[in-house]
Amino acid sequence: MDLSLNETQQMLRNTAKDFFASECPETHVREMETDNEGYNKQLWEKIVNQGWLGVPFPEKYGGFGLSFLEFCILLEEAGRVLLPEPLFEAVLLGGMPIFVSGNEKQKEELLPKIISGESIATLAFYEEDDLISPLSVQTNATLNNNVYNLNGVKMFVPNANIADLVLVTARTGNNEGDISLFIIPSTTEGITISPLSTISSDKQFVINLDNVQIPSSNLIGTENNAWKTIETIFEMAAVGKSCEMLGAGEKVLDGTVEYAKTRTQFGRPIGTFGEIQRHCSEMATLVEGTRFVIYEAAWKLSNNQDASREVSMAKSWTSDSHTKVCSIAHQVHGGIGFTKEHWIQLYSRRAKAAEIAYGDANFHRNKLANMLEL
Numbered sequence: 001m002d003l004s005l006n007e008t009q010q011m012l013r014n015t016a017k018d019f020f021a022s023e024c025p026e027t028h029v030r031e032m033e034t035d036n037e038g039y040n041k042q043l044w045e046k047i048v049n050q051g052w053l054g055v056p057f058p059e060k061y062g063g064f065g066l067s068f069l070e071f072c073i074l075l076e077e078a079g080r081v082l083l084p085e086p087l088f089e090a091v092l093l094g095g096m097p098i099f100v101s102g103n104e105k106q107k108e109e110l111l112p113k114i115i116s117g118e119s120i121a122t123l124a125f126y127e128e129d130d131l132i133s134p135l136s137v138q139t140n141a142t143l144n145n146n147v148y149n150l151n152g153v154k155m156f157v158p159n160a161n162i163a164d165l166v167l168v169t170a171r172t173g174n175n176e177g178d179i180s181l182f183i184i185p186s187t188t189e190g191i192t193i194s195p196l197s198t199i200s201s202d203k204q205f206v207i208n209l210d211n212v213q214i215p216s217s218n219l220i221g222t223e224n225n226a227w228k229t230i231e232t233i234f235e236m237a238a239v240g241k242s243c244e245m246l247g248a249g250e251k252v253l254d255g256t257v258e259y260a261k262t263r264t265q266f267g268r269p270i271g272t273f274g275e276i277q278r279h280c281s282e283m284a285t286l287v288e289g290t291r292f293v294i295y296e297a298a299w300k301l302s303n304n305q306d307a308s309r310e311v312s313m314a315k316s317w318t319s320d321s322h323t324k325v326c327s328i329a330h331q332v333h334g335g336i337g338f339t340k341e342h343w344i345q346l347y348s349r350r351a352k353a354a355e356i357a358y359g360d361a362n363f364h365r366n367k368l369a370n371m372l373e374l
Contacts, residue, residue: 008066009073012055016077019050024081026343032084037162038203039085048117053091057099061111067302068236072243072295079244080251082346084202086122086159088244090114092237093158094121097167097181101221101229106183110165121165124154124207125230132234132359134177134227139209141170141180143216143223148182150190150212160186160193160205168209173224181226183218200353235311236301238358242294242318245354249287249325252347256280256329270332279328286321293317309371312364319354319361326351 005013023043032038047053056071057063064070071091078087095114098106098121113119129136139152150170160166163186172180184191190212196204221229257280260271270276297314300307326348330337337344355361 005073009070012070013073013077015050016052016074017080019046020077020081020083024083024085026346029082029084029346033201038159039162044085045117047085047087052087053095053117054115056091057095057111057115061099061107062115063111068239069295069298069302072240072298075240075243076247076250079247082248082350086120086162088237088240089122089158090120092233092240093123094163094165094167096236097123097220097229097233098183100232101181101226103221106220110183119164120159120162121167122157122159122163123233124157124160124166124168126156127152127154130155132363134179137169137171137179139168139170141172141182143172146216148214148216148219150182150184150209150214152209154207154209156196157193157205157207159203160207161195161203166191166207167220168207169226169230175224177227178224179226179230180223181220181229182214183220184212184214188212188214198353200350202350202353234358235307238311238315238364239294239297239301239307241354241357242290242314243298245318245322245351246287246290246294248347248350248354249283249290249322252325252329252344253280253283253287255343256283256332260332276332279332283325283328286325290314290318290321309368312359312367312371315359316361316364316368319356319364323348323351323355 023046028040028043032040051064052074054063055066055074056068059065075088095111098110102110110119114121127136127138139150139154141148141150150168152170154168157166166184166186168182168184169179170182172178190210192208192210194206196206198204220226257271260276260280261269263270271280293310294314297307297310300310326344329344330348333342333344336342339345359367
């Protein structure tokens with residue numbers, strides 16, 4: 001079985017790896033942790049000019065006409081350097097719901113703006129209980145004279161401070177699955193945002209919706225039928241986040257092995273000690289084992305196959321394995337790895353956030369158990 005990348009995919013990987021290594025050094029990641037906006041506009045423009053926001057979208061909307069699989073390759077390389085710019089969010093949380101379920105007018109109007117970087121979009125789904133369930137959606141939307149009125153509170157909305165468009169889930173009926181998805185310009189009256197403090201120092205926000213009024217034409221798809229869209233987007237997001245963790249894990253492995261080769265103790269490199277060798281070998285096994293289950297899920301999603309089992313396998317395995325890789329790296333480095341000045345803590349803090357994003361290991365194991373009819 002040939003699991004190698006084709007020429008186009010390998011070229012994309014090489015270009016992205018070189019670009020991110022040059023444009024997103026550790027100093028940039030640290031600067032963006034304390035930056036009010038959390039991203040650099042000049043770097044974002046360079047990413048946009050590469051055309052990478054259009055990788056999974058058709059050429060008719062200004063995209064590359066490739067697939068989700070190729071976008072996953074980009075995310076792996078972005079994860080390697082902890083890219084702060086909203087590549088993941090703008091494409092998977094902003095553009096993809098419109099592409100998957102929007103009408104043709106919405107696609108023609110909005111996707112070219114997202115792909116060109118003219119507009120940044122994000123998704124507001126989570127609420128107070130932070131669960132992935134239609135029952136968790138308590139924000140409500142009522143229709144009167146072709147105008148929807150929305151009220152509620154959304155939690156953990158990424159990049160809400162820089163978003164031009166916010167895609168908001170809201171309850172539009174009394175049944176469990178009566179969820180709808182709306183496009184709301186961020187400047188709409190009644191929207192207020194408040195920043196959250198997170199372990200990964202990324203930009204997450206609370207959005208308050210107080211009698212926010214939008215035309216019915218801003219509904220994505222049909223009323224009460226958005227949950228299937230959310231499930232599709234969250235499957236892609238779970239795999240995409242796993243790809244970022246894979247790239248980050250590769251960097252942690254490489255850096256730890258290099259440290260083991262150069263750090264001396266008792267007159268010789270610590271990498272010559274059996275316990276350190278065991279640690280590094282386990283890290284390598286975890287990282288490479290992760291790759292195959294992730295890309296199987298990505299391939300199935302890209303080919304419009306049912307990938308629910310593979311997605312849950314990938315995210316549950318990666319959530320566990322990546323946090324373990326970072327934990328082992330700390331053991332190899334010792335106390336210095338826990339200092340703020342050291343690079344490893346940048347990765348281990350983000351590992352804890354990624355671990356629970358779009359379903360933690362337990363969430364996806366429970367999904368797998370249900371699929372196994374247990």
